[in-house]
Amino acid sequence: MSKISIKDMNLWYGDFQALHGVSLEIPQNEITAFIGPSGCGKSTLIKSLNRMNDLVEGCRIEGDILLDGKDIYKSNTNVNTLRKDVGMVFQQPNPFPMSIYNNIAYGPRTHGVKDKKELDEIVEKSLRDAAIWDEVKDDLNKNALSISGGQQQRICIARALAVQPEVLLMDEPTSALDPISTAKIEELVTELKEKYTIVMVTHNMQQASRVSDHTAFFFNGYIIESGDTRKMFTNPKKKQTEDYISGRFG
């Protein structure tokens, strides 16, 4: 079943068209990976799914993006609610310069949770879900910037989980991390798909083939090929896809 359907979408930054007639189905509780060379539009598309592109001046979108059948670009859509339902983890770990506890509690507080006991529970659950509870449980009042980059990224994942999203968007979540932290996050992502629909942009083809169930290959603003990850990596239909995943360019 599709959680998100993208239908014939075009996107412009000013005069520059960054996405051309993109259509894609993103299945529920599975991991969809976006791959492709730099500047191919994969980050642009992922940022359209929670309307982070609204923050970019001169960004214009045509076509439909449906979340559970509802168009998220309709004028009566509440962007803040949308972003609560469609959480995001960014390329660089970006914890707020405050305590670990307050980082996680920021989202729930934004959406009206005030009760201390309830917040405590959310913080613990989110940190457990992000597989970092055991490492930080005694340091919840420590500044989130004082821990390692890999831990910071898992704090950011926990922060995104704390508002109970349905979809988790991850824009190259491991590109700034060392191999051990990367392995931990990959393991975490495969566990998270039981509860969440995950969309992940990655530069790393091995990562896409290890982690994802579905893959979409982007090139120059077009989706060249999309489908089951294993099929695509063993038997790509298009020449360009084959060239890219076999490392001939990109």
Next chain:
Amino acid sequence: MSSKLIRGCVYLSAAVTFASLLFILLYIFINGLPHLNSDILSWKFTTDNQSLIPSLITTFIVLGLTLLIATPIGVFTGFYLVEYAKRGNKVVEVIRMATDTLAAIPSIVYGLFGMLFFVTFLGFQYSVAAGVLTSVIMVLPLIIRSTEEALMAVNDSLREASFGLGAGKLRTIFRVVLPVAMPGILSGVILASGRVIGETAALMYTLGTSSNLPSGLFSSGRTLALHMYVLSNEGIHVNESFATGVVLIIFVLIVNGLSTFLSNKLAKGTK
């Protein structure tokens, strides 16, 4: 050889800077301290004792009122320029140009403007109100500029993170951006305080030079710096002028120390 020369120049420059600062401080303290007696610290200013207490209190009043008005206006203008206005907006360009120009204008020009507009045109007379409003215009560019710079230094990834969690603009600004930018904004406010404390030209024609404590918003007074200027200008109270200088320097040192302490304390929470 040349590295030795450069090292020599570096040491020499440091020594000259330090020595001149030390010399000025010592000179004022040696000339001023002996005259810092009970007369000069008495409650009222008379022809017998050139008391600086009324001026000290007036300085607090002018400084306090100026910051009370200028800080919110300046900080919110900074917020508008960085967080709300669209990039490349014409209004923003005009405001930026205006603040840059205002920041570079000599203070006597502010004084003349204040005299013509507040004192004469609006009929405030020489008064605390005219002095404060003139200082507000004078320090606004400082506060706007430093707020702007402090906000622009806040990494956009923090704003993205906050928006990404479904937080609105107001919450993002007050909960995430403001705490990080606080030390920078504060340093602008301190710079503004220094300017008000040390100001004479802009206040002479607006606040006036009455030696007594102002009785209200529309009565005249003098700040410490003005007091010092008037005393030495008259030529017969140079010693008292030096004593005032000592108090002024101590005042500035306390303000600086307090602000450093405050911004360190604030920065500790965010770094």
